[in-house]
Amino acid sequence: MMTGTVMGMLVSRGVLPDGVLHDGGLAATVVLLVPVVVPALAAGLAAVLGWRRWVAWSAVAASAVVLVAGVVAASATVEGSVLAVGGWLRADALTAVMLLVIGGVSVIATWASVGYIDGELKTQTTTARGARRYAILVPLFISTMAGTVLAANLGVMWAGIEATTIVTAFLVGHHGGRRAVEATWKYVIICSVGIALAYLGTVLVYYASQHSGGAAGGEGTLDWSELVAHADRLDPGVMRIAVVLLVLGFGTKVGLVPLHSWLPDAHSEAPAPVSALMSGVLLSVAGYALLRYRVIAVSALDPAFVRTLLLVVGIGSVLFAASLMIAQRDYKRLLAYSSMEHMGLVAIGMAVGTPLAIAALLLHVLGHGLAKAVLFCASGQILELTGTTRMAGVRGLLVRRPLLAAVFALGIAALLGLPPFSLFGSELALARATADAGLAWVVGVTLVLLLVVFVAIARPVAGMLFGPHDDAEHGGAATSRAATSRAARPASSTVPLVLGLVVLVVIGVATPLDGLLVSAAAIVGTR
């Protein structure tokens, strides 16, 4: 409720005018357009001027603007109202939550990018051209994600998700070389195919809507609110095929089985701040698409069918991720598989689908996004320091770089769901919602898998932090790169990461978002 009360306070003090955010008003138009347009402007700036420190800061500012727009949208929609402009842009409480996730993670990632690219330019790991491309694509990436969650039309939402693939392709390949090329190829091909399947699903939904005998007659629609209103009249035979295609297709982008194999490669090869954005928000933006379709699916079909489908991909993803984390030697890949595991949990939450489960999974998405942003950015600094992504190559971090090590350790603690971080609360709530829905066996299975994950992460990370540090241990190839980058980054580079951790604690302890999450869960949750 706090967002609501804060906004109420601002309104009563005259800081914010009352009642300007009504449907279709100018203020609503601004709030809905800003998250798409402002980052795109930052990208344009970079296209014209290339990489400059202040241009990089403008991307941070643009991310902050997205965050602010998210807060304003949250205050306007927390009571259940909807902002809409021209039938194409639309924001409800669920959109507001996603804008907060996108804005929050983007601020951390773009802030960390400033030092990251500066460092790369200094060590000549990237050229001026590479830096410019990076500065253009990162804000564009943020803009496309914001556009995706603001789209009122499911076809436009689809196009937005596909656009993220195109924009991020060259970010994944930023470092060049064989490994980056390989990761880019797999990423673009697998995600394009997955998203093409989702398009076929979208076409079939449109086909079903044309023959739903709704008020609009033979006119089909892809408008989400209209589809939800008439979902029970959609043909079950067609919708069943459509839903399978949509879960497979968008599931590809979420990193769910069976089309997940791009995820560890892309996450481990991309520059650290980009990995943060991909893992922290891109996956959940695709998950958001599934969430929107789920409401339509459960009302058009037997809810048990939808639940089973989501449970299979959810548990399958957690199982697969856990099994590959056990013997993992590379810390960036470990983090990537952990994203897959968390998205599996989110899919299980969707399968349950009660308002409590939806609220919990949204909080989980936010918590996971922030924790992963902190961890990937920290891992980028660790890579810069040690020159290796092998966990065995990183020892005694706590002695060598206490601040960075502390941030990394706390981020891991947050990721593992330890209190006081918000993932503790969201995982607990997810477990409760699942048990309430009569799926106690799912809780049991998941808990065992999470224990495996806990050990798989905690043990090697303890080695990275505390293990005996000896310079002579470093492998041959790693040493040259490590030596050039040994010049330590200033302590200020950890500021955005510490900020992320603080926010994680605040939303875990003070629960300021509860009102918004409940409103959002009421929109897409089903008893």
Next chain:
Amino acid sequence: MSAAVSTQLLDVISGAILLTAVLTLWRRDLAAIIRLLAIQGVLIAGLALLLGINEHNTELYLAALGVLILKAIVLPTILRRVLADSGEVRETAPLVNVTSSLLAAAGLTLLAYVLSGPLVALAPSAATRALPVGIAVVLLGFFMLVTRRRALSQVIGFLLLDNGITTTAFLATSGVPLVVELGVSLDVLLVVLVLQIVAARMRMAFGSTDLDGLSGLRD
């Protein structure tokens, strides 16, 4: 145009779309495969035009024109350029030989007929009865994608898949809203351009575009 003639024409075009898809699995010469893809693009544009004439729908004329430009001219041109750059004229050794590929194509087409049963049942008409063709092309594209080893063949597989979806969209719904159609076409074009650049980088890094070389990232 009388209803009987337009139905026959629709069936001929749909049949030809399926035939071009099967032939792409049969040919090994990449230039010939690109030519087949361009012909398929013309056929899909013809399909949209025919539906537009039947329904007196101007949006479909525009869609037909768009499809013609994109799928029959622009995309094949890009693919030809990739082919010329690579100097690899044949799909050397697909994972599945041609005979088995054609047998698989027959199986997949049957599967498509089974799968699209509920789709046809919703609104039986001349157009929707041809729906299995669209689904079959999707499956054939997917098959090509997983069994071919050249980067270019994979791109062609992806485009085949996309052609199948476009065909399905026209047959089932007389085309999705033009804005969505536009977004989709732009996306496909950009994906192919991105893949063209990545394929060029692959050649620089690996010396060829044989995807068996992609084995550096494993667990």
